[in-house]
Amino acid sequence: MKRALLALPIAIVLAGCGSAPPPAPTPSVLVGIAKAQRGSLPATVIAYGSVAPALGGTQTFSMAQPGQVTTLLATPGMAVRAGQQLATFATAPSAQGTYQQAASALTAARKQQAITAQLLGQQLATQDQLVQANKAVADAQATLAGLQAEGAGQAMKSIIAPFDGVVTAVAVAQGDRTQPGATILTVARSGGIVVTAGIDPADRAGVVAGQAATLKRLSGGTKLTGRVIRVGGALNAQTRLVDVDIGFPTGALLPGEAMQVTIETRQVAGWVVPHKAVVTAGGPARVFQILAGKAKAVPVHIALSSDQGDVVEGNLDPARPLIVAGAYQVNDGDAVRRGN
Structure with missing residues (x-):
């Protein structure tokens, strides 16, 4: 009994010497x-395209007669001024011969007309014969005028830049012989070069001319600011997207550069x-x-x-x-x- 009483305080003392574990910290x-x-913030439409001449902003040169490019002074990407010579073209001898034949035919028709009129005055020709002679003159004049308009009467012709711009394409080399109507070169008007990008048809309703746009070369470099100047009214037959033209500062981009376009359509x-x-x-x-x-x-x-x-x-x-x-x-x- 004494041993139990003695042991009790010791247990109590030992229990008092212990400490409770600290509470676990709250995770955060x-x-x-x-x-x-x-x-x-602006709502935007992102599209991709390239730098190209705008519709109606270019002039393509070709010759209606066969011939040879004797001098070529233009290269793709070259800036040109209005009146600057770009190439010289020599009309083929066969085309010049056709022109000479037309000129001779007109001379002969006029002589026949005069003779028929004289004979009619002497009652040796009929009125119908004079009508036919007059028609022959008119036909010969029309043929010669057409050849003149096509340049067949000029042995040498110069291709001159019609406005300040950039040569966007050269389809021939110096010395090449060309067929009638074959393209020789193309010049784009300064300010007539745009970025043409394709947007999804679902985005077309939100894109209108005048909206601001940001232009970025896919090859890298500084971003440019531009503005929407045209929104297509039909799908592009090749891309099945709607073409949008974005204008940019003249000379800032070169034809053919691949671009990313971000168009700001509205503020949200x-x-x-x-x-x-x-x-x-x-x-x-x-x-x-x-x-x-x-x-x-x-x-x-x-x-x-x-x-x-x-x-x-x-x-x-x-x-x-x-x-x-x-x-x-x-x-x-x-x-x-x-x-x-």
Whole structure:
């Protein structure tokens, strides 16, 4: 009995010497924050295309007669001034011979007309014969005029730049012989070179002339500003897209360069938040704000999603921090801590 009484204080003392384990720390997620604010961002349409002459902004040179390019002074991409000589062309001897025959036929028809008129005065020819002689003269004159208009009567012809511009294509080499109507070269008017890009037909209603655009070479380099100057009214037969022409500062781009075009169609207003702050996985779109050290989910409607940020609508509180970094790692009610 004494041993039990003695042992009791020792047990009590030993129990008093121990300490309870500390409570486990509450887990939290490290997050980065930003401030939600009202504003607007541009809605954009992104398209791809290349630098090319605008419709009606070029002139293509060809000859209606066969011949030879004796001198070629133009190269693709060369800037030219109005009145500058680009090439010389020698008409083929066969074409010159055809012209000479037409000129001789007109001379002969006129002589026959005069003789017939004289004979008619002497009552040695009929009125019908004079009518036929007059018709022969008219036909010969028309034939000769047509050949003159086609340049058959000129042994040498010069191709002259009709305006300030850029040579966009040269289809021949010096010394080449060409057939009637064959293209020799093409000149685009200064300011008549545009970026032609294809947009999806579904985007056509939002794209109109006058809208601002940003141009970026696919090969890299500084971005350029431009403006929509034409929206096609039908699908391009090859691309099945709608062609859009964008003007840009003269001389800033070269024909043939591949381009990315971003067209600003309108401004979208609402809460402007970083794109990473909007969570779309695992349910409706939402953002998280911090309330009393915990993440609070706020449902939102996405009005615009872009590289510059998103525009959303919802019951956001501008006084509460918006979770950006780590938004996809938290759930509603999770404890969070802010990063430095």
